Amino acid sequence: MTLHRFKIKDLDDRFIKKLKEAHADKEAEITFWLNSDVSDALSEENFWLLIDKLNWEKGKDNQEIIAPVIEELSSLSVEKIRAFSDILSEKLYRLDGKTYAEYIGEDAYREDKYFSVDSFLYARCCVVANGKEFYETVLHNPEQMPKDLTFGALLRIPAEAYELKNGKKLMYQPAFIYETYANAEGWKTTASNDKS
Numbered sequence: 001m002t003l004h005r006f007k008i009k010d011l012d013d014r015f016i017k018k019l020k021e022a023h024a025d026k027e028a029e030i031t032f033w034l035n036s037d038v039s040d041a042l043s044e045e046n047f048w049l050l051i052d053k054l055n056w057e058k059g060k061d062n063q064e065i066i067a068p069v070i071e072e073l074s075s076l077s078v079e080k081i082r083a084f085s086d087i088l089s090e091k092l093y094r095l096d097g098k099t100y101a102e103y104i105g106e107d108a109y110r111e112d113k114y115f116s117v118d119s120f121l122y123a124r125c126c127v128v129a130n131g132k133e134f135y136e137t138v139l140h141n142p143e144q145m146p147k148d149l150t151f152g153a154l155l156r157i158p159a160e161a162y163e164l165k166n167g168k169k170l171m172y173q174p175a176f177i178y179e180t181y182a183n184a185e186g187w188k189t190t191a192s193n194d195k196s
Contacts, residue, residue, distance in 0.1 A: 042076070042083035048132040050084065062153035066160075073161035081165070085158035085174040088128065092178035094139060095124040097186025105147035117180035122150030124178075129154050 050069050058064035073081055101109035104123040109115045127138045129151045138144045162170035181187050 042080040042087065044087060046080075047084060047087040051129065051131055054129055062151070066153050066157055069157050070161045070164060073157065074164040076161075078162065078165070081158055081162050081170070082172055082174075084161070085170075085172060086176070088154070088158065089174035089176035089178045091128045091135060092121070092124050093176035093183050095127055096120075096178065096180060096183035097142075098188075099142040099186070100124070100138070100145050101180075103143050103145040103147075105149075107148070118152075119150060120180045121155075121178065122152035125154040126151040 050072060053068040053072055055065050055068050058067075073084055098109060101115070101120050104120060107116055107119040107123075109120070123146060126146050126149045127135055130146070158172075158174075159170045162168075162172075176182075
């Protein structure tokens with residue numbers, strides 16, 4: 001994935017035509033993040049500070065583990081809750097690839113056996129849940145993926161924070177699709193081999 005930043009004023013017909021020509025043979029996607037008030041966006045640093053609030057002392061009670069993050073996030077603006085969802089989706093998307101899936105332990109990706117797309121998603125959640133330093137380590141060293149560990153509860157945080165704040169369900173599509181195989185670049189040779 002390559003990230004390009006453009007000013008809206010530069011997106012004229014000529015620019016769009018050049019962009020289409022340059023990427024005509026690729027399945028390129030363009031995502032826009034439009035924030036009317038930049039001060040209302042959640043910074044990546046604050047995203048990781050929220051992740052650090054996960055209460056691992058609660059043992060195996062996932063709801064209790066994520067509760068402090070939900071409470072803190074629900075005290076922020078709706079825009080920040082959505083931004084948390086966007087940043088989380090981007091982190092999970094970046095880990096969506098064969099090189100990571102091959103190192104998750106017993107459920108690791110193998111050409112000749114069943115592969116659980118959900119287990120791999122929850123393994124990626126576990127990476128993010130362990131904080132920025134661990135995330136960066138795994139991102140650059142796929143063999144460091146946690147073995148036989150998952151933490152799917154992480155995915156519930158934005159929706160539960162929004163519901164706590166507003167008393168209704170969050171209807172929001174995050175910036176990145178983080179389902180397994182969504183990152184076509186990460187699955188170049190296996191995108192069509194979904195065995196689930």
